[in-house]
Amino acid sequence: MHLPRLSPPHSVWWILLLGALALAAGLGLRDPSPPDEPRFVLAAQAMVESGQWAIPHRGVEPYAHKPAPFMWLQALAYTVVGNWRVAFLLPSLLAALGTLWLTIDLATRLWDRRTGLLAGWALLACLQFGLQAKRGQIDMVLVFWTTLSLWALSRHLLRGPDWRALALGGLAAGIGTVTKGVGFLPLLILLPWCLARRRGMQLPMDGYRDRRWWWLPAGFLIGVGVWLVPMLWTVARSTDPALHAYAAEILLKQTGTRYANAWHHVKPAWYYLQVIATLWLPGALLLPWLVPQWWRRIRAGDARVLLLVGWAVLVLLFFTASPGKREVYLFPALPALCVAAASLLPALLERAWVRRVLLGYVVVLASAALVLAAGGLSGTGWLDGVASERALDAATVRSLLLWTGMLGLGGLALAAWGRTARAGVVAVAFNLLLWTVYGLGLAPALDASSSARELMQQVRTRIGPEATLGLVGWREQHLLQATGPVTEFGFSRDERLQWRDGVAWLAQDPSRRWLFALKEAAESCVDPAQLIELGRSSRRDWVLVPGDAYVTGCVPPLPEDLHVSAAAAPD
Template sequence: MTHASKKNWPTWAVALAVLAWLLCTAWWRPLAVPDEGRYAGVAWEMIRSGDWLTPTLNGLPFFHKPPLFYWLTALSLKTFGLTLWAARLASVFGAWLGAMGLYLLVRRWGGARVAGWSVLVLVTQPFWFGGAQYANLDMLVAGCISAAIVLAAHAVLAREAGQAYRFALWGAYALAGLGLLAKGLIGLVLPGAVIVAWLLLTGRWRAILGLLSLPGLIVLALVAAPWFVAMQRLYPDFFHYFFIYQHFQRFTQTGFNNMHAWWYYLPLMVGLTLPWVPAWLLTVWGPGPGPRQVPSGEAPEAQAVASRSALRWLAWVWMVVILVFFSIPASKLPGYILPALPPLAYLVADTLMQRWPSASAWAPKAWGVAASLMCLVLIGAAVRYDEQSSRPVLPVLQPLLKQGVPLVYVNEFVYDLPFYLAQPGPIPVISNWDDPDLPKHDNDRKELFDAGEFNPTLAPKVLIPKSQWQTWLCQHPRLAVMAPHDVTKSYPELAWQPPVMKLKLWSMWVLDRDDLLAKGLRCP
């Protein structure tokens, strides 16, 4: 072994370091609402109900997304308890999977040094670091998509080199199946689109046929099909709702939330990958691919140049396909383009290695230090300035619940509160559920409305129509209410008593029936 190769970290050490870094502040922030509260809450309901097959939101079947995130999070919560870092462990795993997939691919076909820098650039991008500690489905599916692309690309390159490739190919099919279970069809469509485009643009079109594998398709079906088939058997409208409405209609129509212009992701990607943006710009306006110094112990120069050219083509195609795909629909969210960050990280790292081939160069190290500090500062800022959590009501609310005082939401579901309370059952939500315009809007109330359609027996007990509001006030001597601040316009009885606590998004009332009767409440 040469002196240069001794400096390379073993793969297990890289894997542990990446995991430790991605976990280091996962305990710090309260759950963000609505996303983190929603998805951690669905996982908690699996534990609470013992039903790990059907995801439920407030006790009602919730089919906006498939179950992989909920399964992993429920397993984490059951193992480590209802802690914040355990609620985020599935996202950490997705980020770790994507980072290690990139590292292993680049190490095998580009060299250990550029692989190490690739993973460093990736995990110190605030976008990737923050996404790893955000409990929703985007990072998990990004990890599955990235790993599927990595395995398929490795299979292509290994097959060209006359090496064993079938296990990597079957692994790509398995990861595509997990991607289906993580967020739906994009887990299969995007890896396939990236690999096919890469092969066509690099003149490897014959390799497309080599990637078609009957054993791989069997693996894909064994991984993904059982849950979808089970849901369709239990809920006959499942396929239409999940595939037609949630996938195609939401992708093509314009009546949904988060409407943005086609170029939305370009400035977003630049801003959320600081301070690596200057290095990224070097990949765009710098010199084209050329020979780079190959440390002793790595592949010969000719092989290194060919492999590096294949990786650069893959990285550009990978990044562009993801950006174009998610720029087509009018509805856009930042987390959608997380799968575009691993190829960007490789392009940045490869450029750095060209510009500063010496291992002692200070510029890449300075960028790395600045990026790491920025990640930590941004998480700290989120802790300091994000005041949307409902957790501050716990000291007031928990004693009331122990005394048997019922809790009810009015107009909105407080997504993070069931997780903090370890709530033993659904929480009634009083709202105008018979509003004919409600199904036309893409919002949180419609999520619950759609869920209620799949369980018409339970729905009337959980989704309480506004017409029963006064009945609830009359039936309960005391009632704890969580609602938005402006709800008093539609529910004037809440204005008769001041809230006991006022948060950024919600107020909490403790209503006393006798006091309300004295102020004009009429009960039969």
């Protein structure tokens, strides 16, 4: 791979700078969008407004599906920048840059400076890294903590002893665990380390029985306690049954039960092969060459490769064993594999076929983007179905297609410039171009529709600034984007129960109250002729119910199967 010809002290900073420019492109140009971003921002907003940070809330209900630390970061970012459009993405951006630096530094410490630079370029080239860095979700922050833990543990196990690094590894794993439950995964690196010892591989560390090994679990417990202690203290001091139910939900159902007996995102055992083959592009294309080389190095006694690749395999097996699977679950293994691959890249990139494959990857994606744009702009109407499903107007579709065409043209121009001789550089540059185009053009074009901002503005314009809006069957983006007086009747409760409470609320002051409701929930006690169709949002149909539509004296029947509130629905 041809790296930029820069003086040694500045090369790492150029990687970080280029990464920052691409990953930060468009920061502040869009609002939170489903599936996860709006709910996290709602919780962070509640923390800022209420001053209660131990237990996150989604509307009036405690939010028990994820711990609070990620929302803390968003709330802290808001207190610094004062703008939610920037604040909700800032933790992911900073975590991505931190992960990128850790990847470079770990490869440098285990091999040399050139290998460190290659590890950074490799990570920056992978699709999933950029994708998560551009999202206001937990996973990029989780990967920062897992990578920090792996960085510290590898320093101790492969270059040690370094007892402070060992303690840091435990601390980072603990904080990662209360960021998202699988943050303990870096500790699994002890298993391939034990195997390396049994095989007699050369390990530079003595003192295997040193008492300071206790620093690892001590650091882990301190990290977990960062959130667990204040949360349990808050619950213990409260008599609110909702908070006690919250503690049981997040400590039991959302951890062990969610892993062993998943009730959603159920996928087949081979699901992660599909994830690797798509989201880990273009790195996944090099696996046919990398895997045999890794195996040879392990057989030759290279403990560095055994620990890094062995740990990544354990992560793959861990998540494959659970019936519930999502593409982001495997993401923590990506930086480690980039480190393990980096020392092999110089030799691989000397091979003509490797360079052809990388260049072909860019040409195929760029050509597909260009064909998509040309086909859409030709006026054939073949995108009408997609536009209707996502409630996109003609101007938005045209903007999306123009930006897609720019991506395609840019990719083909890079391929023509670099050809096979600079295929590695072209692959990295194309990924940087992709996320720049996404941030500046694609995401902002989709924002008004996907964030529900436009819909909720239309609702407020229709009902007037003084009317109170009640939400029934709502999604998080609707509450987040709602302006003026707003009330809701719970999020995880069955929609029929929300409708029952909403109708009773509407009846109390029909002249100044309206309901924003899921169309299928608005079935009783209102005049259907007075319902105002709002169209589709979040791929569902919604209606606006004026107070005058209420049928006087009517009480929605309580369904026989719903004598109590329904259990919380999974995210």
